[in-house]
Amino acid sequence: MDATADQASGLLKSLANRHRLLIVCQLLDAERSVGELAEMLGIRDSTVSQHLAVLRRDGLVAARRDGQTIWNSIASAPAREILETLYRFYCAPEERGEPAAADGAAGGRETC
Template sequence: MHAAAEQACGLLRVLSNPDRLLLMCQLSQGEHSVGELETLLSIHQPTLSQQLGVLRSNGLVHTRRDGKNIYYSVASTQALAVMQVLYQQFCPQPLKD
C-alpha cells in the first residue's frame, strides 16, 4: 500500500504544474504535434519543450516522429484516468434543457 501511495504522489506531483496539467488535458483528447500544442495552449516553445520533457521522463507521454514533426500522446493509463476525473470536476458542462 505504501508503494502505491508513493506512486500516486509522484503522479500528482507531476500534474501539479499548470502547464503540464494543460498539456495532459489537451493530450487526453488525442495526439498533437508540438506546434499544435503551442498554438492551442499558448505555451511558448522553451516552456513547452521543458514541460513535455518532464512528462516524457515520467512516462506520462509517448512521442512519435513524422518527418520534422514530433507528436505527443498520453502513455499512462493512470494519468488518463486522473485527467478524466479532473475534467469532470473542474470543466463544467453546459446545462441541457
C-alpha cells in the first residue's frame, strides 16, 4: 500500500504545477510536439521541454520520435483517467452548465 501511495503522491505532485497541468490537458486530445504545445499555451519551447521532462520522469507522459520531431502523449490509462476527471470538473464549462468559449486553444481542449 505504501508503494501505491507513493505512486499517487508523485502523480499529484507532477500535476500541482500550472504549466504541467495545462500541458497534459492538451495531450488528452492528441499527441503533440514541443512547438505545438508552446504555441497553444503561449510559453517558450524551453519551458515546455523542461516540464515535459518532469512529466516523463514521473510516468505521466511518453515520447515518440518521428524523424526530428518528438511527439508527446499521455503515458498510462490511470493517468488519462485522472486527467479526464480533472478536465471534466475544472476545464469543461459546457459540462458545468456554462457556455463554452468561442475560440478554443488552437484547436485543442479549452485550457483550464
